Amino acid sequence: MTPPLDLSRRQFLAAASxxxxxxxxAGCAPGSGPGSSAQTxxxxxxxSGGDGVTMSSLLDTxxxxxxxxxxxxxVLAWGTPYYTKLAMAGAGGRAPDVAIMHATRVPGWAPGGLxxxxxxxxxxxxGVDESTFPEPIWKKGIVGGLRFSVALDAHxxxxxxxxxxxxxxxxxxxxxxxxxxxxxxxxxxxxxxxGGASDGHALSYGYLGDGAQMxxxxxxxxxxxxxxxxxxxxxxxxxxxxxAVESLTFMQSLLDGEIAAAQNDYGSAVAEFATGxxxxxxxxxxELRTMQNAGIPFDATMIPTIYGTPAVYADSHxxxxxxxxxxxxxxxxxTYQFVADMLKGSFGWAEAGHIPAYLPVTSSPEYADLIPQxxxxxxxxxxxxxxxxxxxGSGSNFQGEFGAAVQGVLLSGDDPAAAVDRxxxxxxxxxxxxxxxxxxxxWKP
Amino acid sequence: xxxxxxxxxxxxxxxxxxxxxRPGFQRREQLVSWAFLAPFLIAxxxxxxxxxxxxxxxxxxxxxxxxxxxxxxxxxNYAEALGxxxxxxxxxxxxxxxxxxxxxxxAIALLMAALVDRGLPGQWLWRxxxxxxxxxxxxxxxxxxxxxxxxxxxxxxNILKALGLEPLAWLQxxxxxxxxxxxxxxxxxxxxxxxxxxxxxxxxxxxxYEAASLDGASAWRQFWSITLPQLGPATVLILILxxxxxxxxxxxxxxxxxxxxxxxxxxxxxxxxxxxxxNYRFGYSAAISYVFFALIIIVGVAQALVTRRKKEL
Numbered sequence: 001m002t003p004p005l006d007l008s009r010r011q012f013l014a015a016a017s018x019x020x021x022x023x024x025x026a027g028c029a030p031g032s033g034p035g036s037s038a039q040t041x042x043x044x045x046x047x048s049g050g051d052g053v054t055m056s057s058l059l060d061t062x063x064x065x066x067x068x069x070x071x072x073x074x075v076l077a078w079g080t081p082y083y084t085k086l087a088m089a090g091a092g093g094r095a096p097d098v099a100i101m102h103a104t105r106v107p108g109w110a111p112g113g114l115x116x117x118x119x120x121x122x123x124x125x126x127g128v129d130e131s132t133f134p135e136p137i138w139k140k141g142i143v144g145g146l147r148f149s150v151a152l153d154a155h156x157x158x159x160x161x162x163x164x165x166x167x168x169x170x171x172x173x174x175x176x177x178x179x180x181x182x183x184x185x186x187x188x189x190x191x192x193x194x195g196g197a198s199d200g201h202a203l204s205y206g207y208l209g210d211g212a213q214m215x216x217x218x219x220x221x222x223x224x225x226x227x228x229x230x231x232x233x234x235x236x237x238x239x240x241x242x243x244a245v246e247s248l249t250f251m252q253s254l255l256d257g258e259i260a261a262a263q264n265d266y267g268s269a270v271a272e273f274a275t276g277x278x279x280x281x282x283x284x285x286x287e288l289r290t291m292q293n294a295g296i297p298f299d300a301t302m303i304p305t306i307y308g309t310p311a312v313y314a315d316s317h318x319x320x321x322x323x324x325x326x327x328x329x330x331x332x333x334x335t336y337q338f339v340a341d342m343l344k345g346s347f348g349w350a351e352a353g354h355i356p357a358y359l360p361v362t363s364s365p366e367y368a369d370l371i372p373q374x375x376x377x378x379x380x381x382x383x384x385x386x387x388x389x390x391x392x393g394s395g396s397n398f399q400g401e402f403g404a405a406v407q408g409v410l411l412s413g414d415d416p417a418a419a420v421d422r423x424x425x426x427x428x429x430x431x432x433x434x435x436x437x438x439x440x441x442x443w444k445p
Numbered sequence: 446x447x448x449x450x451x452x453x454x455x456x457x458x459x460x461x462x463x464x465x466x467r468p469g470f471q472r473r474e475q476l477v478s479w480a481f482l483a484p485f486l487i488a489x490x491x492x493x494x495x496x497x498x499x500x501x502x503x504x505x506x507x508x509x510x511x512x513x514x515x516x517x518x519x520x521x522n523y524a525e526a527l528g529x530x531x532x533x534x535x536x537x538x539x540x541x542x543x544x545x546x547x548x549x550x551x552a553i554a555l556l557m558a559a560l561v562d563r564g565l566p567g568q569w570l571w572r573x574x575x576x577x578x579x580x581x582x583x584x585x586x587x588x589x590x591x592x593x594x595x596x597x598x599x600x601x602x603n604i605l606k607a608l609g610l611e612p613l614a615w616l617q618x619x620x621x622x623x624x625x626x627x628x629x630x631x632x633x634x635x636x637x638x639x640x641x642x643x644x645x646x647x648x649x650x651x652x653x654y655e656a657a658s659l660d661g662a663s664a665w666r667q668f669w670s671i672t673l674p675q676l677g678p679a680t681v682l683i684l685i686l687x688x689x690x691x692x693x694x695x696x697x698x699x700x701x702x703x704x705x706x707x708x709x710x711x712x713x714x715x716x717x718x719x720x721x722x723x724n725y726r727f728g729y730s731a732a733i734s735y736v737f738f739a740l741i742i743i744v745g746v747a748q749a750l751v752t753r754r755k756k757e758l
Contacts (some may be wrong), residue, residue: 084510084722091512112511208596208617209703263596263614397723404707411614429531436509436725440516 038070039334042096044089046082047317048075050289054352061348062341069334079395086322090114093325098335103140103149103316104386104393110143111390112437116321117146119336126340132359134380137316144444149318150339152346153354155285156314156379157216160300160372162198165279169197177375181304184250191259194279203260204278206269207410211403212394213266214251214410216313217282218402220303221247223311223384231389233441237427241420243307248409248416250306255410263411273298285376288353300372302379314383315394316357355380390435401426504731511725522732532733534708535716536740538623542698542712543691545627550687551680553631554638559668561639562646572643576636583633587700590629591616594701616701619709626698626710633697634690638683645679646672685748692741713737 047055059071076082089095109115130138141149161178171179181187195202207213230238255262273281274294291298302312319339346356350373368374392398405423408414507514526532561571593600594615602612615625657667695714721730
């Protein structure tokens with residue numbers, strides 16, 4: 001074969017390797033946009049699927065609304081891989097300008113200096129302060145007295161119900177809303193009635209192989225007892241075992257094969273409800289779009305308060321400032337501007353099912369007309385997050401450990417008390433380990 | 446295996462008996478050979494030798510992925526690892542998987558190779574279809590088997606139901622999840638062992654079978670007395686490769702279980718990953734990997750002893 005140019009073989013090889021090297025280096029260089037005065041801000045997030053589509057349309061909106069900055073998003077896979085990459089970027093001091101984190105992951109990160117804190121005065125100048133957030137959501141972003149995250153939303157674990165099936169079962173009030181149940185027995189009776197009107201099961205709840213799903217329902221029910229799990233640094237887990245066992249036993253009674261399928265994974269449960277084969281679905285609000293696209297008649301509400309105290313398990317997508325060794329003052333300022341713009345434009349985020357954290361959005365008349373979102377908006381006042389520790393939060397090992405301990409209870413009727421003991425042992429082992437972000441425990445805000 | 450080793454020795458074993466050449470030429474020739482070796486040596490030093498040395502150092506520190514820590518902590522990580530029940534459980538899971546998977550992966554491969562070699566018509570079709578799954582990426586086979594094992598709509602439970610048996614939560618039930626991973630792994634990788642066996646069988650001279658059948662030996666007798674004894678070296682090779690492959694258990698188990706920590710399937714490699722990349726403890730993670738390294742060394746030495754004794758016999 002003759003090379004197209006008049007090159008000796010060595011020249012050809014040398015040229016080829018130089019070209020390959022240049023291409024490699026170019027791959028490492030940060031992308032520079034087309035020539036314009038706008039600063040490009042790097043923004044990392046972990047939202048894909050329907051959430052990802054909504055997020056990119058929100059970003060388009062804020063990009064078009066001004067010409068001081070342009071947001072350049074980088075989308076990474078949800079969960080552990082995302083947090084590993086973000087942590088490494090922060091550890092190297094060359095992190096993106098702004099990123100989304102689950103609010104529950106922030107307490108584990110702040111002590112290691114992976115995050116820079118937000119300046120409350122600068123936020124307040126842009127109309128973002130304590131008065132514009134529901135109290136539990138605002139408080140969640142504070143670690144060691146400093147603000148490390150600003151919540152975009154709360155995405156609680158809720159109850160969706162098929163209005164046709166529940167109506168046929170006589171479980172809707174005159175406004176077409178689900179009748180409230182205030183005790184485990186009442187809720188079970190309601191579910192049995194719904195089951196009678198449904199082709200398949202009364203309830204869809206997918207949990208198999210999914211520690212997060214088991215934890216979401218469990219911790220909501222546990223918190224309804226007016227309790228929280230306490231994870232003191234270097235201490236032992238504080239858990240009320242009676243309440244934990246009661247909550248688990250109730251979950252067992254849902255999965256009897258009559259009310260809900262005894263063995264269901266997340267995808268099958270969503271499919272069951274989306275095809276109208278079940279009357280209710282316990283799920284995160286992020287499945288709202290799925291159900292709207294499926295075209296079934298449905299509404300949504302908080303998981304019924306059956307143990308006295310209204311409490312809804314949730315997490316928040318929050319804006320954080322990953323640590324930059326040499327933060328550029330101008331870019332920082334624009335980052336504050338971007339976050340304020342996003343919060344003010346978060347009505348669009350509500351369309352994906354999430355409850356916007358920014359109160360001026362949720363108290364607007366347009367939001368009141370947004371059904372079914374408005375029907376579970378009150379959940380924002382009752383949100384309960386993961387107990388705080390370096391190893392808890394969405395996409396962490398903690399929820400996986402819970403799933404490993406509890407799945408046998410739900411799947412094959414194992415003893416709930418033994419499962420709680422096992423979970424406690426594992427958590428105590430994690431508590432005995434130092435926070436890897438701050439192994440010497442020297443961090444002071 | 447011996448053939449490959451000796452061929453390599455012939456190809457690369459440069460004899461130093463070149464007395465007629467001038468010393469300058471010899472030095473130049475040495476430089477050239479080092480230059481040819483350099484690409485590999487650099488990659489080897491950067492990506493294998495250095496990480497191994499650096500990993501040993503890390504295992505004596507409390508280095509975190511977050512950049513924090515990094516101070517020397519002596520043997521604290523090793524002490525913690527040896528007293529960590531999850532570490533031991535993961536180690537056992539890896540060993541258990543190796544035991545469960547190696548035996549069928551060798552036996553089934555032998556059976557398939559024997560059928561294809563002796564009996565079945567359309568040999569190329571069988572060879573292709575037995576080997577095909579091996580070409581798939583672990584992500585693909587994980588997806589396939591997650592669906593097959595789906596408790597509601599999976600093929601595995603449909604078969605159980607057709608047989609009048611209770612459906613199982615294959616991947617979620619701690620009693621069956623390891624077995625499910627073993628089944629998927631056998632389907633995925635048995636083709637490679639099958640191919641090695643088939644090649645070894647086709648190397649056996651056909652005159653031996655002709656002579657045996659003239660003497661009136663049955664097909665079974667021929668398999669027992671001619672085929673099996675001559676597959677000895679191939680079996681040793683397959684066993685060594687298979688044990689090493691099984692000890693590396695991680696990707697299919699991690700993917701099929703969606704990364705959920707399960708005490709009955711978490712392999713030691715997964716625990717190393719969790720310690721380092723989920724809990725950000727590089728130092729501890731490195732310590733566990735050297736405990737695992739010790740296990741592999743033990744297996745390797747045992748294999749070397751066994752194969753050497755065979756040669757002596």
